[in-house]
Amino acid sequence: MALVARKLVTIIAEGFLEERLVREIKRLGAKGYTITEARGEGSRGVRASEWEGGNIRLETIVSPEVAEKILAHLAEIYFPNYAVIAYVETVEVVRGDKYT
Amino acid sequence: MALVARKLVTIIAEGFLEERLVREIKRLGAKGYTITEARGEGSRGVRASEWEGGNIRLETIVSPEVAEKILAHLAEIYFPNYAVIAYVETVEVVRGDKYT
Amino acid sequence: MALVARKLVTIIAEGFLEERLVREIKRLGAKGYTITEARGEGSRGVRASEWEGGNIRLETIVSPEVAEKILAHLAEIYFPNYAVIAYVETVEVVRGDKYT
Amino acid sequence: METLELLRANLLSPAVLAFALGMVATLVRSDLRIPEALYTSLSIYLLLAIGLKGGAALAATPWSELWKPALATLALGVSTPLLSYAVLRRLGRMDVVNAAALAAHYGSVSAVTFIAANTLMQSLRQSVEGYLPTLVAILEVPAIVIALLIARRNLKGGPMGEAIREILTGRSVLLLVGGSLIGFLSGPEGLKKVAAAFVDPFQGVLVLFLLELGMVAAKRLRDLRTTGAFLIGFGLGMPVVQGALGVWLGSLAGMSVGGATVLGAMAASASYIAAPAAVRIALPQANPSYYLTASLGITFPFNLTLGIPLYFAFSRFLHGGM
Amino acid sequence: METLELLRANLLSPAVLAFALGMVATLVRSDLRIPEALYTSLSIYLLLAIGLKGGAALAATPWSELWKPALATLALGVSTPLLSYAVLRRLGRMDVVNAAALAAHYGSVSAVTFIAANTLMQSLRQSVEGYLPTLVAILEVPAIVIALLIARRNLKGGPMGEAIREILTGRSVLLLVGGSLIGFLSGPEGLKKVAAAFVDPFQGVLVLFLLELGMVAAKRLRDLRTTGAFLIGFGLGMPVVQGALGVWLGSLAGMSVGGATVLGAMAASASYIAAPAAVRIALPQANPSYYLTASLGITFPFNLTLGIPLYFAFSRFLHGGM
Amino acid sequence: METLELLRANLLSPAVLAFALGMVATLVRSDLRIPEALYTSLSIYLLLAIGLKGGAALAATPWSELWKPALATLALGVSTPLLSYAVLRRLGRMDVVNAAALAAHYGSVSAVTFIAANTLMQSLRQSVEGYLPTLVAILEVPAIVIALLIARRNLKGGPMGEAIREILTGRSVLLLVGGSLIGFLSGPEGLKKVAAAFVDPFQGVLVLFLLELGMVAAKRLRDLRTTGAFLIGFGLGMPVVQGALGVWLGSLAGMSVGGATVLGAMAASASYIAAPAAVRIALPQANPSYYLTASLGITFPFNLTLGIPLYFAFSRFLHGGM
Ligand SMILES: Nc1ncnc2c1ncn2[C@@H]1O[C@H](COP(=O)(O)O)[C@@H](O)[C@H]1O
Ligand SMILES: Nc1ncnc2c1ncn2[C@@H]1O[C@H](COP(=O)(O)O)[C@@H](O)[C@H]1O
Ligand SMILES: Nc1ncnc2c1ncn2[C@@H]1O[C@H](COP(=O)(O)O)[C@@H](O)[C@H]1O
Ligand code: NA
Ligand code: NA
Ligand code: NA
Helix, strand or coil: CCCEEEEEEEEEEEHHHHHHHHHHHHHCCCCCEEEEEEEEECCCCCCHHHHHCCEEEEEEEECHHHHHHHHHHHHHHCCCCCCEEEEEEEEEECCHHHHC | CCCEEEEEEEEEEEHHHHHHHHHHHHHCCCCCEEEEEEEEECCCCCCHHHHHCCEEEEEEEECHHHHHHHHHHHHHHCCCCCCEEEEEEEEEECCHHHHC | CCCEEEEEEEEEEEHHHHHHHHHHHHHCCCCCEEEEEEEEECCCCCCHHHHHCCEEEEEEEECHHHHHHHHHHHHHHCCCCCCEEEEEEEEEECCHHHHC | CCHHHHHHHHHCCHHHHHHHHHHHHHHCCCCCCCCHHHHHHHHHHHHHHHHHHHHHHHCCCCHHHHHHHHHHHHHHHHHHHHHHHHHHHHCCCCCHHHHHHHHHHHHCCCHHHHHHHHHHHHHCCCCCCCCHHHHHHHHHHHHHHHHHHHHHHHCCCCCHHHHHHHHHHCHHHHHHHHHHHHHHHHHHHHHHHHHHHHCCCHHHHHHHHHHHHHHHHHHHHCCHHHHCHHHHHHHHHHHHHHHHHHHHHHHHCCCCHHHHHHHHHHHHCCCCCHHHHHHHHHCCCCCHHHHHHHHHHHHHHHHHHHHHHHHHHHHHHHCCCC | CCHHHHHHHHHCCHHHHHHHHHHHHHHCCCCCCCCHHHHHHHHHHHHHHHHHHHHHHHCCCCHHHHHHHHHHHHHHHHHHHHHHHHHHHHCCCCCHHHHHHHHHHHHCCCHHHHHHHHHHHHHCCCCCCCCHHHHHHHHHHHHHHHHHHHHHHHCCCCCHHHHHHHHHHCHHHHHHHHHHHHHHHHHHHHHHHHHHHHCCCHHHHHHHHHHHHHHHHHHHHCCHHHHCHHHHHHHHHHHHHHHHHHHHHHHHCCCCHHHHHHHHHHHHCCCCCHHHHHHHHHCCCCCHHHHHHHHHHHHHHHHHHHHHHHHHHHHHHHCCCC | CCHHHHHHHHHCCHHHHHHHHHHHHHHCCCCCCCCHHHHHHHHHHHHHHHHHHHHHHHCCCCHHHHHHHHHHHHHHHHHHHHHHHHHHHHCCCCCHHHHHHHHHHHHCCCHHHHHHHHHHHHHCCCCCCCCHHHHHHHHHHHHHHHHHHHHHHHCCCCCHHHHHHHHHHCHHHHHHHHHHHHHHHHHHHHHHHHHHHHCCCHHHHHHHHHHHHHHHHHHHHCCHHHHCHHHHHHHHHHHHHHHHHHHHHHHHCCCCHHHHHHHHHHHHCCCCCHHHHHHHHHCCCCCHHHHHHHHHHHHHHHHHHHHHHHHHHHHHHHCCCC
């Protein structure tokens, strides 16, 4: 079983951003993504989404370069005004070429 | 993009513990958390929560010290009597000060 | 707090495979698992499950050997024909014997 | 109507058959799943609807008619958990924690059993007292508190205060009492406005709910092997004893044939919404396999199929009928 | 009523308009989302309600009246998948797996098309036979099994036994058959008790369901480019052929104008609940874009808007009307 | 009926009491949770039902009767956000972004307040114009667009075009307008078919919805401390001013006592479905604590309990009654 290292980027964001985020991570090079419904609390206190139906938790497995680009994009566009956080970790996958 | 390492603590627990767990991890120093609905099976077999509506999967990004405290607290109070498990990993985040 | 390293295997798969996957990872040595409902997109484009009710995201904490076996099994049986992906990472747990 | 005929009428009602269908679905491992949101929505609906109807009826009930049955219910709420506890400790040689946990369940009341008893009375054209939902609210809480106190006296358990707060603010008490207040305050006029949603489709909604309960109960049955023969006997025998007690006290308090039957079914039933939640918090050491399997896997199906017709037969007998 | 007038009546019914609204919602990228729990709940409700009504009607149907239509339905269940398969292989030059997968879908039946046909008959005041839901249950299964057997003969597929178990215990068969049994056993008396939930609001619930189906169908249409012109032709032509066959066999079997129309609509319809689930397990290599797009994106909207009125016109013609 | 008596009738209606029960549930920290899927389903149902009923009524309304009230509504949609903005900037000394965000909310309309006003009129046996739901659709959009334009003139905000598309294709406009079209095209005949689902149980469904709204509103109240006294005054005073304006314009346009009351309630209400969604996209810098707390925590409960009876009293006064 040959395993290859890839980056797993997890984004937690207000639900109504879903469509936009998906469009943008695809543009930045993500080949797929997985979303689960979530809820939470952070530094920003109350948010519209509390009423609008919660957060999403979006995961995407990408190459290190794409991971870097996604984070930079989020930091520029979303972190200032929206309730969005993101983190990266290294995971091992079979068939590494599927994700790049 | 300056990334900083933080600890991601994931707790899987019976749903009715949600309110209590959130209160306690905040007290121990967590600045935020994200919850998704989950279900599962472990060593404990059948549980009240199976009927009461499943598990929760609680994630919180914290400093290593807070992670340590949360795990110690869980091990003392919850592991003996409740269907609760937890694991820790290292993740990289933008804006590390948000989580400490 | 003595922490032990274990492998966390995450499988994302079409929902109707749930029962079968659970049976098989148990047979391969998993002692427990956690499932959340998910949705997503990958290389395979549209799938039956889109209509049938989404993906599942199955997590199981296991020993490195069992992780290896699960991945090999998935690669053989599921990757060719079903919309399934999987990745592994190392996590730290309290009470490592619970998972082996 | 002969008792056998009565039994047949009950077993072939849509509600009981839906319960059976749910059990079949689980046994043949069907992919049928009731979404959790639907299950929760149905239970909110049922509890609120019982409350509304009961409250509107209560507005028309003089206090003089109510106090005796209320007292009888309170007596049931105090005596049945003590009885259960004694039986479990003496005859079953069960440990304190699990005996107390089971006593909390069997002393309290199952709202769905209550509804099923009402439904049977209605299809037998037996009128029942309108204030019965109030009695459900009275019966729900005391037993759980008493059982937790017993456990507390014998050992250090979880946070007791929190458990009691949990019972009182729990969704079943809140919706029952809240619904009753809404019904009471807005009166029959108010009820009429919402009848097309909360009265007419009620029995049909119950069918859907019992489909789900059948699926859950069948899953419980798988645990029967591990829980042992004594628990099966307890789950079948205890409702008969408590049901008879309920019918008898109800009749003493001057209730009608139908009303005493429903009170009997309430006493015979074991809670599986309020009690598990409270026990899980106050007595986390107790084994859920015991209390959920007994209340949901054994006693509930028994009451639904055989128990309620039995209590009715007994009530008719006590009221001098056949 | 003129055929054109008939078409207008069908196209302007709330159900068809709700389907159109759902399509519009997807096309304008509205943020309207039908929660999955609601969608699942509605489908459980519709299947159970069809079963209940059909079962209660069956209780009043003599066997002598039933066997001919049942046989006609069985004949449809065997012949239509073979027909579809032949057309797809010969005319469409499609590979074995995908042809078999499509044959399974077009041989089986869509419960919602069945309901829509009933609804139109009702608003045209055409009475239909009460046992029709039983025919739906008869038509649902055989085609899928036959199509899987064809594929099996030609190549090694997934686990066949599991696929058949999946069909028989699948939620659509379980709820239809289970609901029919409940309706049959509890009879018209039982149905009356739950009518306020399962009969009266039925058409309104259908409106909500079709809103969702419209959204899903519109998403499917986006795949049309990749599936090619032949599949579009197949999705429009096959229902007409099978629908005519169904109307004709139904009329031969002595069914009424309305009943034969509904049987025609059933034959013309393509399954999108039972079949995809079974095919996904037994023939995982088949491409879902083909069978979902054809059945849900093309054939279902066609039947809903033009097909059913067409089958009705044909049925009237066969019965000697205009 | 005396104004006090009127108030009592409104406060003791099942809907208002359910709202209060929801607030209590949150305040006592009950474990009662309305599943999100149920909440979403209820809101889809309510919007579609309003549309259906309104559309069917519209089919019977001559254009000559409609144009004046439509114009009055448009005037409200343009003037109220400007008024709100001016008050917030001048009296409240609020920054541009938050003032514009609040103006969008208070200029637009809350569907539930609209329903509550209709419900009160109905129980007072005041007939209202059937075309009112059309006015809701007219009132919903312009205010949001105007408020966003104001903000845009003063600073660079988020993507404006996307925000407007979002409003027009948003689920509340889509379901209202779509439902109206369905009702209009299928006519009273079509409405009759779905009445058992969309008309009769409507008020009961509203009770469930208000239970949830009460829970949400109570959570909002916790933010009152941080939002300050001015916002409380604004949330109580603005609806009175706008409500009076609405009643007055409605009366001028020739509407009935009941119709003018409902238009007043519409003008007085603050949107909490369409507006927050649009503002979140176009003005992400605005603080949701302000606009959600004011519209949902203050103005909605005020209108529900005291406001609507007040607008009715004023409408009666304008129409020369007592
Ligand atoms: N420390 C944290 N750990 C996990 N999730 C977090 C954390 N902080 C924030 N979140 C999630 O990110 C969302 C937005 O956070 P914020 O922007 O801080 O309000 C919250 O609703 C949480 O779901
Ligand atoms: N090995 C495992 N991997 C993933 N999740 C687990 C594992 N063991 C237990 N869980 C989760 O933790 C919950 C409680 O487990 P337990 O206390 O072992 O019954 C289960 O319901 C699962 O959701
Ligand atoms: N790069 C990725 N990152 C995260 N999830 C993915 C990725 N690719 C695929 N998935 C998930 O795996 C499922 C099946 O993918 P596929 O087999 O590529 O169609 C998708 O529906 C997604 O939920
Ligand atoms: Na009891
Ligand atoms: Na067919
Ligand atoms: Na307004």
